[in-house]
Amino acid sequence: MTSKQNILDGIRKNVRHDIEMPDIDAIVPVQYEDSLSKFVEMVKFVGGHARMLEPDEDINDAIRRNYPEAKVVASSLPYIKADKDPDMVQDAGELADVDLGVLEGRVAVAENGCVWIPQTMKERAVMFISQCLVIIVDRNDIVSNMHKAYEKVSSTEYLYGCFISGPSKTADIAQALVMGAQAARDVTVIVR
Amino acid sequence: MKVGLFIPCYVDALYPEVGVASYKLLTALGLDVDYPLNQTCCGQPQANAGFESMAVSHAEHFEELFKGYDYIVGPSVSCAAFVRLNYPDLLHGKHKCESAEKIMDIVEFLHDVVKVESLPGRFPHVVSVHNSCHGVRELGLSSPSERNVGSYSKIRDLLSLVDGITVREPERPDECCGFGGMFSMEEKEVSVKMGQDKLQRHIDTGAEYITGPDCSCLMHMQGIAKSGKYPIRFIHVVEILASGL
């Protein structure tokens, strides 16, 4: 017998109950009247920056103004001026020197500052290996809570996707909070 | 309404004045109170130590003793909680456990059943309330700090009826004092450290007295206070409520 069969048989032999699935929709989750300002508040709370794209402001100018020092910019977004394209690199390691990665988020969550970023590029390492990140979010994609967020995510196809909430952080040394453990040290969400 | 007064063994032996205060207060409130003789121990210490089966005969004895009463009321939350929550299991398969439905800690009885609205006494002192674990998390005398439920305290409600009293609560208002029955002997060092920390937080409120609904927590902290010569006194909630009687 295979291990799979052994395990499944063991479960069937040992389960003592037949318990129904609860009605998750019965939970009334928090809804924010102004989910945009709650989202901005929470991005800052989790250590990120959030700013609005002005009506006639150019996105590339906005990014430059926020990260004037960035030498190597990587993005696969067609409207972003970049030095490297994660779609075009042979190997993820080629992104190791990226100062700034520019990504698009599809869902933004007001309750926790999370932004959903599915892998649309060949090498998703750009989401993590870049020293700093700019995430572009459409204001119509902001939802109040995770229930709504997963509703949206469920209707899409992805091979990989990540909710990112601010910069990489750790408190593993003496519980002192430090931004920039392994992934991006600095994250700016631009809401357009 | 016939009330059977339950005086747990260690209250009987170490803190009889708490029993006296309970009796006086309940009778002063016009209740018909009796103290059935031959009470001993509810069995909690043995059961918590892992010898639940040794508590079964105590549960049987308790059931027999308190048969004819409408309520069983005692001044010790953990004993009351043990009767309410564990007796049905101990007597499972033998007969229905009636005590579990009738048992009440005296604070919840005064608050929920008698619904005391005024008290004659005066206690012009600063007290720090000790929220005993089983009072908070098993009997619901106050809202557990862990839970997102509205904040309330039956102990504070009652104490606030006493003239002249100032009621405070320590930081970490319902962290365990470290008694835990035989835990206090098996894990001596942790138990003492928990007690010392708790005691210090009570003292930091500026209180003259630590008061609570369970003499076993007070006993534990009293032992530490005595050994370390901490400047604080101990009094059961019911003694304050009965002051002036």
Added chain:
Amino acid sequence: MSTRHSKAAKSFLENVERSEWHDNTLWGVRVKRDRMSKSLPEWERLRDAASAIKRHTLSHLDEYLEKFSENAQRNGVIVHWAANAEEFNAVVLDILKAHDVRKLVKSKSMLTEECEMNPYLEAHGIEVVETDLGERIIQLLDQKPSHIVMPAIHLTQEEVGELFEKELGSEKGNSDPTYLTYCARESLRNEFLTADAGLTGANFGVAETGEIVICTNEGNADMSTSVPKLHIAAMGIEKIIPDHKSLAVFHRLLARSATGQPSTTFTSHFRKARPGGEMHIILVDNGRSRMLAQEKHWETLKCIRCGACMNTCPVYRRSGGYSYTYIIPGPIGVNLGMARDAEKYHDNASACSLCCSCDNVCPAKVNLSEQIYSWRQELKSLGKAPMTKEMMSRGMKTVFDRPALYNLALKCSPLINAAVTCSQAVSLHLWGKGRSLPEFAKESFHSMWVKGKVKNDK
């Protein structure tokens, strides 16, 4: 009267400064957790739902596992099943060998600790690099985690500074956490770039989609899997949940309970292998299916490993992770250890004052204290009941079963007071240092009542 836990706790407490730091720091995490839980009016409903979803899923675990594995395979993921730790380690080694892997980067996984995977792989010539900062620190020290979420919580920044000076060449005497974190960042980036494979745990496996979900703050699970082409995920079979709807509930609870954050920084959903890559999921039983049959303990399997029970436990905070003999400490560890091997891990059952705080923080509502209580009842039949406790209980029973004897004994209580005061040895043995024994009253309530003193004392 003592256990291995109580003895270890005693020595932990001897370093007053460190033990008080440990207590205060973890209490601080509990406070943050309280603040987060109170910011959501629906918090208690979420806990109810999480418990109910887990109970449901565990009671249909076979169906959900099959569904999960079918969907994962449909996504092109290679699914393996491992009945125990040996099989798990062997499967990992086989995959690594087939890809000629020499260096493996891994993110935090308590399952691999449970299976003692690292030493196994190292014995077979594979270099294993932990990439969670806390795990990396204890790996360099050749230690085990002392907390499941904060594995290096027992160490001071000075100790980490000294370690990094030796291992990573950091500046002598510099123990600034930001500086040290950046040193590790540099060193680990090099490891990610030169590793041949990445291994992760899994916080959740979603049956409906066949994906696994991993929550980290550092992004190390993602670094480990976005540079090397080969990804191996190790998942205990109890991590399965039905769907995204359920995932939303757990997501909202996990980080808030664990560290008091509204979300972990990264919540990564792995559904398919990267373009040109390969993804494996190993489903591990290792005693879990057996636990389903333990009527009083099966709900331990609801645990989502947030560590909140440790942070709130007054005993854990004052005794540290290493005082427990099982790899997972604190209230959940007492129970998981007992469920795994009660004879081996019975010493941890003493580490509980039954304060029930853990029950009230647990996001999946595992009845932790009730289970510890019931494990204590089972020690006798295992032949592991502490003798002194049993003798005392028996003595109490003898007296309390005989009210007349009990009342007679109380008449002698002034003698007992005197005897105990005289015998420092007895007092110290049972009650320890720093605490005086209580004194018996001159007259018991019972005696006063019988003499009519209670009624007449107006």
